[in-house]
Amino acid sequence: MVTVTTQSGQRRAPKAAKTSSVFKKVVMAVSGIILVLYLIAHMIGNLKAFSGREDFNHYSEWLRTIGNPALPGATVLWIIRIVLLAAVLAHIWAAVSLWRQAKRARPQGYVTRKAVAQSYASRTMRWGGVIIAAFVIWHLLDLTFGAVNSEGHDGSPYDRLLASFQNPVSTIFYAIAVILLGMHLRHGVWSATQTLGQSNRRREVTVNYAATAFATVLTLGFLLTPFSVLFGLID
Amino acid sequence: MTLTEDGPRAATAPHEKPGMRLTLRIWRQQDASAPGKMVDYRLDDVSPDMSFLEMLDVLNEQLIMEGQDPVAFDHDCREGICGMCGVMINGRAHGNGLHEGHPQTTTCQLHMRSFKDGDVIDIEPWRASAFPVIKDLAVDRRSFDRIIQAGGYISVPTGTAPEAHAVPVPKKDADFAFDAATCIGCGACVAACPNASSMLFTAAKITHLGLLPQGQPERDDRVVNMVAQQDREGFGGCTNIGECSASCPKGISMETISRLNHDLLGALRAGVRPKS
Numbered sequence: 001m002v003t004v005t006t007q008s009g010q011r012r013a014p015k016a017a018k019t020s021s022v023f024k025k026v027v028m029a030v031s032g033i034i035l036v037l038y039l040i041a042h043m044i045g046n047l048k049a050f051s052g053r054e055d056f057n058h059y060s061e062w063l064r065t066i067g068n069p070a071l072p073g074a075t076v077l078w079i080i081r082i083v084l085l086a087a088v089l090a091h092i093w094a095a096v097s098l099w100r101q102a103k104r105a106r107p108q109g110y111v112t113r114k115a116v117a118q119s120y121a122s123r124t125m126r127w128g129g130v131i132i133a134a135f136v137i138w139h140l141l142d143l144t145f146g147a148v149n150s151e152g153h154d155g156s157p158y159d160r161l162l163a164s165f166q167n168p169v170s171t172i173f174y175a176i177a178v179i180l181l182g183m184h185l186r187h188g189v190w191s192a193t194q195t196l197g198q199s200n201r202r203r204e205v206t207v208n209y210a211a212t213a214f215a216t217v218l219t220l221g222f223l224l225t226p227f228s229v230l231f232g233l234i235d
Numbered sequence: 236m237t238l239t240e241d242g243p244r245a246a247t248a249p250h251e252k253p254g255m256r257l258t259l260r261i262w263r264q265q266d267a268s269a270p271g272k273m274v275d276y277r278l279d280d281v282s283p284d285m286s287f288l289e290m291l292d293v294l295n296e297q298l299i300m301e302g303q304d305p306v307a308f309d310h311d312c313r314e315g316i317c318g319m320c321g322v323m324i325n326g327r328a329h330g331n332g333l334h335e336g337h338p339q340t341t342t343c344q345l346h347m348r349s350f351k352d353g354d355v356i357d358i359e360p361w362r363a364s365a366f367p368v369i370k371d372l373a374v375d376r377r378s379f380d381r382i383i384q385a386g387g388y389i390s391v392p393t394g395t396a397p398e399a400h401a402v403p404v405p406k407k408d409a410d411f412a413f414d415a416a417t418c419i420g421c422g423a424c425v426a427a428c429p430n431a432s433s434m435l436f437t438a439a440k441i442t443h444l445g446l447l448p449q450g451q452p453e454r455d456d457r458v459v460n461m462v463a464q465q466d467r468e469g470f471g472g473c474t475n476i477g478e479c480s481a482s483c484p485k486g487i488s489m490e491t492i493s494r495l496n497h498d499l500l501g502a503l504r505a506g507v508r509p510k511s
Contacts, residue, residue, distance in 0.1 A: 022499050199490065
C-alpha cells in the first residue's frame with residue numbers, strides 16, 4: 001500500500017452540502033405523488049369521452065365551476081392549477097439539481113460499462129422527464145388553450161378532443177409521451193417508496209409489482225380515449 | 236478451451252494444457268493530475284486456477300522483466316474480506332455478473348476460470364470525483380473514511396467488554412444488523428452507480444448501528460451528519476436504480492437505503508441539523 005499525500009486537501013464543498021441530496025429526493029417524491037394523484041383523476045376524467053359529447057362538455061364545465069356558488073368562478077380550478085404548477089416546478093428543480101450533482105460526481109466516465117440491474121424505465125427517468133415536460137406544454141396548447149388545435153379556443157372541449165386525436169400524427173405523439181410517462185411512473189413509484197423510507201426486503205417485490213401494475217393501468221387508461229377517437233369509436 | 240463449472244477438474248490438469256491467451260486493456264495513469272489511457276497487453280499461458288489478482292501479478296512480473304512500469308492496483312487480504320481490492324472488469328464492478336451463476340464477489344475472489352481463451356478484458360479504476368485516481372487502477376477512497384468519521388460509530392468507553400447477554404437484541408434485528416455490517420467499504424457501489432452515489436455504503440452503516448441498542452443515542456445525529464458528509468465529498472444522489480446492491484460483493488440490500496431515508500426524515504423532523 002502506497003502512502004499518498006494530496007495537495008488539494010479537502011475537496012470543495014459544493015452547494016449540495018447545504019441542501020441534502022436526500023432532502024431533494026424527498027421533494028421529488030412528494031411532488032411526484034401530487035402529480036400522480038392528479039394523473040389518476042385526469043385519466044378517469046378522460047374516460048368521460050365515452051359517455052358522449054354532452055356529458056363530456058358538462059364535465060368540463062363542472063371543472064370550471066366546482067364549489068359554485070359558495071366559491072366564485074373557477075376558484076377551485078385555479079387552486080388545483082397553482083398546486084400542480086408548484087409540484088411540477090419542485091419536481092424539475094430537484095431533478096435538475098440532482099442531475100448536475102451526478103454529473104459532477106463522475107466527470108470522467110468508463111471506457112466500458114455494463115449495467116447489471118438498471119431497467120429501461122430507470123435509465124430514461126431524466127431524458128424521459130424532459131420529453132414528458134415538452135409534451136405537457138404541447139398538450140396544454142392543444143387541448144386547454146386551443147392554440148395549436150384546429151378547433152381553436154372557441155370550440156367546445158369535445159370538439160378540440162376530436163380535432164386533435166382524429167389526426168394520427170397527434171395521436172402517435174400523445175401515445176409515445178404517455179408510454180414514456182408510464183415508464184417514468186413505473187420507476188417513480190418504486191423510487192418514491194424507497195425515498196420516503198417505506199420499503200423493505202419483504203415489501204420490495206410487492207412494491208415493484210404494484211408500480212408496474214399501476215403504470216400499466218394508467219397508461220392504458222390514457223391511451224383508450226385518443227385511440228377510440230382515431231378509430232372512430234368516439235365521434 | 237471450454238470450461239464447465241462441474242466438469243471433472245482432474246481431466247484438465249493445468250500443467251498438461253497450455254493456458255489461456257488473453258488481451259488485457261488496462262487504464263494506465265501516472266498520477267492524479269496526469270491524463271490516462273487504455274493500454275493493451277498480451278498475456279499467454281494464464282491458468283484458469285489463478286485468481287484475477289494473480290493474473291495481474293503475472294502481468295506485472297512480465298512488465299518488470301521487460302523494464303516497464305508495473306500496473307498499480309490495490310489489494311490486501313486476497314480473501315474477500317478486507318475491501319482493499321476492486322476494479323471495473325469488462326464494465327462491471329469486481330467483474331460481478333461476468334459468469335453465469337457466479338456468486339457476487341470481490342476482485343480477489345474472481346478466478347480466471349470465469350474467462351476463456353482469447354478473451355479481451357477491460358480493466359479500469361473506480362470512477363468518481365470522490366475517488367480520485369492515485370495511479371493506474373488504485374483510487375483514493377478516504378472519502379469513505381470521512382463519511383464514517385462523520386458519525387459511523389458509537390461513543391462508548393473502551394475497556395472491559397460488558398456481558399453480551401445484558402442487552403438483549405431480537406434475533407431478526409441482530410441478523411439484519413450483521414448483514415449490513417458485512418460491508419467492507421470496497422466502493423463497488425459507488426463505482427457501479429450511474430450517479431456515483433455512496434448511498435449503499437452509508438446506508439449499510441446507518442442500518443447496522445440503527446438496529447442495535449448501542450446505536451440509538453446517536454442515531455439522529457449519525458444519519459444527518461453522514462449524509463451531509465457524503466454530499467460534501469461530492470458523491471451523487473441516489474435514484475434507486477439498484478446497480479449498487481447488484482454489484483455489492485456482500486449483497487447489501489436496497490432496504491438499507493430505505494432505512495437511511497426513513498431515519499433521515501425522522502431526524503430532520505426532530506430538528507437535527509448537520510454539524511458544519
